[in-house]
Amino acid sequence: MKVLTKEQININVDELHTISNTDLADLCYNTEQAIKAGGGFGWITVPPREVLKKYWNGMLLINTNKLIVGRLNNDIAGSMQLSFYPSNNEAQKTIARIQSHFVAPWARGYGLAKAMIDYAVAKSKENSKNSIQLDIRETQTAAIQLFESKGFVKWGENPQYAYINGSPIKGYYYYKKI
Numbered sequence: 001m002k003v004l005t006k007e008q009i010n011i012n013v014d015e016l017h018t019i020s021n022t023d024l025a026d027l028c029y030n031t032e033q034a035i036k037a038g039g040g041f042g043w044i045t046v047p048p049r050e051v052l053k054k055y056w057n058g059m060l061l062i063n064t065n066k067l068i069v070g071r072l073n074n075d076i077a078g079s080m081q082l083s084f085y086p087s088n089n090e091a092q093k094t095i096a097r098i099q100s101h102f103v104a105p106w107a108r109g110y111g112l113a114k115a116m117i118d119y120a121v122a123k124s125k126e127n128s129k130n131s132i133q134l135d136i137r138e139t140q141t142a143a144i145q146l147f148e149s150k151g152f153v154k155w156g157e158n159p160q161y162a163y164i165n166g167s168p169i170k171g172y173y174y175y176k177k178i
Contacts, residue, residue: 009110012071013119019056023069026076028052030104039140041100044164068119070103070112077107080116082123096124098134101143113143117150121178131177137162138170152176 016023031052035043047055059067064086070078080101085092098120103113124132134152136143138161148154152174161171 010071010073011110011112011115012074013112013115014069014071015123016060016067016069019060023076024053024056027056027069027079030077030079030107031056031102033104033106034102037105039102039143041102042162066123068116068123070107070116072107072110072112078103078112078116080120082120084127084129094128094130096120096127096129096132098132101134108142113146114150117147121176125178129178131175133173133175135161135171135173138172139164144172147174150176 019027028049031043032046034041035046056067059065059081064084066082066084068080068082069076070080078101081099083097083099085095085097087093098117101113101116103116121132132152134147135158136147138144153176154172154174156173158171158173160168162169
């Protein structure tokens with residue numbers, strides 16, 4: 001899916017099946033930037049680069065996950081993991097999960113996150129899913145607003161969802177029927 005904005009910024013969203021050295025460097029750098037900005041999908045402090053490399057390369061080994069990337073002028077600027085339940089889980093086989101979604105701070109405001117969500121919805125429909133679920137920390141206000149604007153419905157809260165600097169952070173649970 002390609003989008004051209006008024007500033008001649010190319011936005012492209014696709015799924016990675018292999019990771020080139022350049023894409024791996026982009027993913028690691030932008031993960032570091034997202035963590036520093038407070039949106040590192042669970043990380044609070046930036047891990048060593050080798051840990052990030054193993055993390056991203058490992059994502060491709062999980063056959064129930066799809067690694068969706070958003071590119072800004074051909075450089076990876078964000079990612080999203082779309083997960084499907086394994087085949088033995090018949091009760092949830094029609095549910096997809098969005099996990100670990102981020103856009104690098106320098107790439108925000110161009111519609112990349114919206115485009116990745118749209119791609120995840122389309123990919124879920126292609127794979128015969130009926131709904132998408134996700135959970136998110138209460139501190140991720142921009143992401144919460146984005147998901148709600150895309151039709152995700154909050155159905156629950158967990159007052160002890162995460163701990164940051166020893167303090168509990170509330171988490172919210174969302175779903176979208178597709």
